[in-house]
Amino acid sequence: xxxxxxxxxxxxxxxxxxxxxxxxxxxxxxxxxxxxxxxxxxxxxxxxxxxxxxxxxxxxxxxxxxxxxxxxxxxxxxxxxxxxxxxxxxxxxxxxxxxxxxxxxxxxxxxxxxxxxxxxxxxxxxxxxxxxxxxxxxxxxxxxxxxxxxxxxxxxxxxxxxxxxxxxxxxxxxxxxxxxxxxxxxxxxxxxxx
Numbered sequence: 001x002x003x004x005x006x007x008x009x010x011x012x013x014x015x016x017x018x019x020x021x022x023x024x025x026x027x028x029x030x031x032x033x034x035x036x037x038x039x040x041x042x043x044x045x046x047x048x049x050x051x052x053x054x055x056x057x058x059x060x061x062x063x064x065x066x067x068x069x070x071x072x073x074x075x076x077x078x079x080x081x082x083x084x085x086x087x088x089x090x091x092x093x094x095x096x097x098x099x100x101x102x103x104x105x106x107x108x109x110x111x112x113x114x115x116x117x118x119x120x121x122x123x124x125x126x127x128x129x130x131x132x133x134x135x136x137x138x139x140x141x142x143x144x145x146x147x148x149x150x151x152x153x154x155x156x157x158x159x160x161x162x163x164x165x166x167x168x169x170x171x172x173x174x175x176x177x178x179x180x181x182x183x184x185x186x187x188x189x190x191x192x193x194x
Contacts, residue, residue, distance in 0.1 A: 057110045059094050060103035060131055069135070070125055080125050081107075081132040090128040108133040120144050161185055 018025050020032035029035045063084040069077035083092040083103050092103035108121055111133040115121060121136040122144040139147075146153050158167060161182035165171055173181040 056094060056096070056101070056106045060092065060106040060110075064131060070127075073125060073135075078132060078134050080127055080130040080135060082127065082129045083131045085129050092129065092131065104131045104133070104136060107131045108136050108138075112136075122147055155180075 017028050019028045019034035019037055021034075021037050024034060024037065026034035026036065029038060031038065031041075033041065060083065061081070064081045066079040067082050068079050070080075085091055086093050093100040094103055094106065104121055104123070105115065108115060115138045118140065119138040120141050122139045123130055123135060124137055125132075125135045126149070127135075146156055161167055161184075163182070163185055165182045165184045167180055167182060171183050173183045173186060175181060
C-alpha cells in the first residue's frame, strides 16, 4: 500500500488497481471506482457505464423541453423541441474536438438523413433553439436568409421605398452589390447635391 498526503496533510491509504466499471481503466480512488464514476454515483445513483463523451445525439437532446408549435405551422404540427441555448443567437452548439456543430444539424442527420452539400437547415418554426428535425427544411443559404426576420430579409420583401415609391418595374434600380434602390429617390438626391 502506498500512502499519500491528503487533505490537511494527513496520510491516506491509496489502493492500487483500476476502476471496477467494465471498460474503464482509470485508477480507482475509493469504493472500487475512479473519481469520475464516484461523481456519477453521487449525482445519479449509478455509474452510467464507461466514462467519455456521450454520443452527439444524446448531448443534443439532453436538456430539451417540448413547447407547442407556432400557429402558423398549422393545426396538428409537431411540438418544438427547445434545447437550452449555449450561443448568443439562441442555438445549442455542441463541441466536437476543436470545432462545434449546432444541435439541430445532429438531430436532422440522426432522424432524417444527411443535409446535402450547399444547403443549410431553415427553421420553419422560426425558433433557433428548436432541434425538432421535422421543423427543419434544407435550403440554399440565400433562401434561408430571405425567409428570416433580419434586416436583409425585411428589406428584400419591401414593395415600396421609405418615401412611398414602388420598388418595381422602371423605378427599380439594382446596384452592383445586388441591393435595390428607388430611381425616383436617387434622382431627387442627385438634384440636391448639384
